[in-house]
Amino acid sequence: MQKYEIFINPKLLNKLDKDIWTNEHVPAVLKIGSNQYSIGLVYRGNVIRKKRKKSYHIIFEKPYTVNGAHEIHLNAEFNDCSLSRNKLSLDFFDRIGVISPHSNHVLLYINGFCKGIYLELESFDQFLLQKRNLPLGSIIYATNYHANFSLLNPEKQLKTKLVEGYTIKYGDKKDLSHLENFIIITNTLSNEEFEQQIPQVLDIQKYLTWLAGVVCTQNFDGFIHNYALYQNSETGTYEITPWDYDGTWGRDLHGKPLDYDYIPITGYNTLTGRLLHSPDFKEKYRDILSTILDKDFTVETQLGAIDDLFQGVKPYLHLDPYIKINAKNLGREKEFILNFIQKRNTFLKQELIKLS
Template sequence: MLKYEIFINPKWLRKLNKDIWEDELVPAELRIGENRYAVKISYRGNVIRDKKKKSYRIVFDKPSIVDGAHEIILNAEYIDVTMSRNKLSFDLFDRIGVIAPHSKHVLLYINGYSKGIYLEIESFDQYLLEKRNLPDGPIIYATNNRANFSLLTKKKELKTRLSQGYTLKYGNSEDLAELEKFIAMINTLSNEDFENEIPKVLDVDQYLKWVAGVVCTQNYDGFIHNYALYKNGKTQLYEISPWDHDGTWGRNIRGRLMEYDYVPFTGYNTLTARLLHLTPFKRKYKDILSKILENDFNSKVQEPIIHDLFETLKPYMSIDPYITSNPDALEQEKEVIFDFIRKRNAYIKEELTTFIS
């Protein structure tokens, strides 16, 4: 496991800690092996910021690009005793053909003090597109639960603007205006017009693969939050990618157990509901989801992946000052995940038998 060492002047560290909700970046140095990089750093996240083990946003300064990335995320994974649910989710999405951030575990030290095991996650930005040889295009983050593709908020209040819940990561104001047109279209077209027009602005197959991934991992927040929209510059179609998938694989974002059938196999949000109301899209979804259950999301495929990942973490757990779990606890949680996979797979298969009448 790679060792990341961050050195930060105490005055800048005090500035970070003065207001943990401040997003302003401060200067630091990052050392990875023999390499040294001038970087800027801030805390990140919502639930995690007031925890003892915090997550960080790292932006490369000199040089500005390292291994094809301008910025990375170091996620504490503090509430997840396995420190792995995000990675397992991203890897599943990648496997089924959905653009997802790549990730790896690292050991983090700040000013010589161990901060434990962290998950390094790619930033979903224009540099990721370039690194993967994807066409340039705007990227918009769904940053709160108003990003539900609806005219209404979660509380059934009329939105003051249709781009509520979204933050522009890469692009310009015109891209947000185009997003508002897309959301208006989703909510106002007749069923016949929607069926004809939606494939002209949305990569439907790719979107349904994403729905299937969220459904399999059972990310309760994933349909209205924690995703990125990317408008492919070549096809001019919207594509969608996952973000923050720690409340998954049988646990919610607080780490509590969730019943295997808590999230419906059809998911939820306005766009998904409209697609799955129409028979041609229902057939596509059933075919996509059935193949994923058969080839990707099942015990035979996932258990060896999870076992190997957990084995790589075990030797380093004792040096993480913030976690109370140990290798035995990791083994117990592995069985929780295995049980979830078996039950979730069987539940979805059963639901699909009566999906299309």
């Protein structure tokens, strides 16, 4: 496991601790092997900022990019007793053909003190697009639960702005206008008009593949949060990518067990509801999900990935001062995840029959 060392003025670290909600980066140095980089450092996330083991957002300042990235995320994975659900999920999406941030576990030290095992994640931004040889295009983050593709917020009140819940990561204000148009198409057209026009603004195949991924991994927040929209400048259509998938594979975001049948096969947001109302789109979704359930979301397929992840973190568990996980705990969690996959797979195959 790669060792990451951060060196920071204790006064600046104190400053972050006094205001955990600040988004203002403070200067620090990151050492990886024999290489040193000037960085900006700040805490990231929402619930995790209140925990003892916090997550970090890092921007590279000198040099401006490292390995093709300008920024990275170091996730604490504090509520995940396997430390691996996020990576397992993102790798799963990558496997089924959905754009997904790459990730790897690292051992983090700050000013010489071990802070434990972290998951380094790519930032979903223009630099990721360049690394993947994808056309540049606007990237918009779904930053809260109002990002539900609806005219109404989750409290069933009319939104004051159609793009509530969204934040531009790469692009400008006109890109929000395009998103507004997308939401209007989703909510105001007749069924026939919607079926004709939606393929012009949304990559249907990739959206339904993403939907199948969220449904399989059972991310409760994934339908109205924990995603980003990327508008491919060559096709003009939106694609969607997952983000923050630690509350998956049988547990919620707090690490508590979630029944295998908790999330319906159709998910829940306005866009999905409209798509699955169309017999053609519904049949396409059935085909996509059926293939994934046969080839990708199976105990046999995921067993190797789980073993690799657990074997990777196991030798370093004792170095993490914030967790109480040992090899026996990991063994139990492996069986928990495999049991979830088996039950969820069976449940979804049964639901596929009803979906026809």
